[in-house]
Amino acid sequence: MDERIPSGAAIVVGMPRVLLIEDDQAVRDGLSMALGGRGHAVDAVATGEEGLARLASRPPDIVVLDLMLPGLDGFEVCRRIRAAGDLPIIMLTARNEDIDVVAGLAAGADDYVVKPARAQVLEARIRAVLRRTGQPAPAVPVPTEIERHGDLGIDRAGLTVTKADKPLALAPTELRLLLELTQVPGRVLSRQYLLESVWEHGYFGDSRVVDACVQRLRAKIEDDSSAPVYVQTVRGFGYRFGPL
Amino acid sequence: MKLWGLRTRLLLAFSLLVVITAATVAGGGYVQSRTLILQQAQDATARVLVDKATALFPLGPLPPGDGTLSRISGELSDRQLSSLVLFEDRASGNQQLRALISPELRERVRAGNVAWQRVESDGTPMLVVGTRFTVLLPGGQQRDSGIEAYIARSMAPEATSIDELATRAWLIGGVALVFAVGLALLAARGVLRPVRELGDAARRLGEGDLRARIAVRGSDELAGVARTFNETAESLERHVGELERMEADARRFVADVSHELRTPLAAMTAVADVLEQEASRLPGDAGRAAKMSIEETHNLTRLVNDLIEVSRFDAGAAALAPEEVDVAEVIAASLRIRGWTGEVEGDLPSGIFAEWDPRRVDVIVANLVGNALRHGEKPVSLRLSEVGERITLEVSDRGPGLAPEVLPHVFDRFYKADSARARSGGSGLGLAIAWENARLHGGTLSAANGTDGGAVFTLRLPRRGVTA
Secondary structure (H helix, E strand, C coil), X not given: CCCCCCCCCCCCCCCCEEEEECCCHHHHHHHHXXXXXXXXXXXXXXXXXXXXXXXXXXXXXXXXXXCCCCXXXXXXXXXXXXXXXXXXXXXEECCCCHHXXXXXXXXXXXXXXXXXXXXXXXXXXXXXXXXHHCCCCCCCCCCCCXXXXXXXXXXXXXXXXXXXXXXXXXXXXXXXXXXXXXXXXXXXXEHHHHHHHHHXXXXXXXXXXXXXXXXXXXXXXXXXXXXXXXXXXXXXCEEEECCC | CCXXXXXXXXXXXXXXXXXXXXXXHHHHHHHHHHHHHHHHHHHHHHHHHHHHHHHHCCCCCCCCCXXXXXXXXXXXXXXXXXXXXXXXXXXXXXXXXXXXXXXXXXXXXXXXXCEEEEEEECCEEEEEEEEEEEEEEXXXXXXXXXXXXXXXXXXXXXXXXXXXXXXXXXXXXXXXHHHHHHHHHHHXXXXXXXXXXXXXXXXXXXXXXXXXXXXXXXXXXXHHHHHHHHHHHHHXXXXXXXXXHHHHHHHHHHHHHHHHHHHHHHHHHHHHHHHHHHHCCCCHHHHHHHHHHHHHHHHHHHHHHHHHHHHHHHCCCCCCCCEEEEHHHHHXXXXXXXXXXXXXXXXXXXXXXXXXXXXXHHHHHHHHHHHHHHHCCCCEEEEXXXXXXXXXXXXXXXXXXXXXXXXXXXXXXXXXXXXXXXXXXXXXXXXXXXXXXXXXXXXXXXXXXCCCCCEEEEEEEECECCCC
């Protein structure tokens, strides 16, 4: 690990630090080994409590979180991490039960992987999520060019979004989704397209991931998230930015 | 009401019973009373005639003079009786009577009887009684005098009585009939209601409502039937419940086992990737063993995932998440993701929109095309078409097709067309899962052989997916 990079920085250089919270030792060891072999620094803990403690002491770049945990369960851990900040979370579920997936996404997870997952699949998801966060800021500050969409101000280069000139704290996935949508205002983007472009899902993905993220994004940017103006649903097709 | 239903039959039986009873009782009584009334009238009239004739005895010398004849007729007549006395060609009394006296009556009177006959005169019933007078000869010998006397009286009062009797008999019969019909309807209802309840309950039972029971009323035969029905239904419910419990247990066991397998498999899958990177560097058997265990781990993972999917269908936990999709787009994506675009030729017109669950349709397409690529011969072709609200996708290959004995079983779980054949990479559940997914959309999936050989799988789904 590159010790010169202050921990907790959004910019990932070298080995991404993964905090793996998984109660089964074999799975924990197996995933640690596999992710370690693929160039991640894995910090593995067995419980949600330990995970939250580790989060404070050694902040990771991403959390891989098993939903089925003894004691503090994955949903609660997810909610607490989300409440504290924008740290990306990939949830790991042993059950492909729809209700778990929906609840996990609602709790703020960026993506999910169903166990048993091949390490390469999990790794690809981790990289995709990190790519959304890990775009390095330009070395030389370029003149900030701010796009105006109603009350929203979007700085594509600086990766910041303001609403009525107040900065908005968007999670990396939410930001990527908003950037994708505002790239082509007024055009409808299908869930499948968004899955491929934002989440980099290489297979027929679960569009609920998109829906859950849109819900979270709306809660932050819309005046009234039940009557969205910026991110509009086009029934049967997908989502569209505006028209304002 | 059925034409020859129980109600009609009961009604008829009761009515018939009443008609026969009424006819027998009222009719018999009527006939008896009528006979009695007439008999009494006849007897009384005959007695009057005989008494009066006896009072006239002895008659004057023979041949009688006109005076004698008129005396006789005068004596025989009164307010109710008119009389006519005949002697040879002479007559005395009411001449109108002559028309009422039939030759037979005269014959019988002449023979020495007191004879009577009922006749009609201008619509009035009349009774005519006749007798022959005898004379007492000196020396106590009696001889025919040749005098015939006839009296006639109106039977109108008796006729009125008899008519009244008849009217009463009809009336009683009619009332009894009405009463009987009412009684029959009541009885029919009493019988039919339990029968109808029994029928309803039996139908409900047949439709799968195993809780169908009937109220047992009283202790008659119908109550016995009802009791038997309830006992049968109860035992059926118990047995079906037991079977369902056993089946659910078996399914839950499969689901539990599949879930339990997931955790060790998750660890195995994770390390398999580590092993994969090293396998090529391992020498000889160790390398081959590593490759094998990696491959089998992935196969096992696929099998367990499919088992879990099947368990969810069995448990009714599979739900549709329909979206409006361009069907051709979904199919093309399904092929593209798996790298099959080059191996499949097809006619996939875009612009066919449907409200389907794209993930499930992807599973169907992947299983059908994967199956065709594995078991059939290339080229595999797809044909998408729509007719009204039904959308059809045909997946056909140029292979040898499916053997007739295999056709009915292609969607069975773990069905192997050829038991000797090696495992083909599929879990043995793929087509079963595809079939379940089609059913979940309210559609069908069927297998057949094409006209030019090769298997043809046909998926038919309604445009709007319905949750089963």
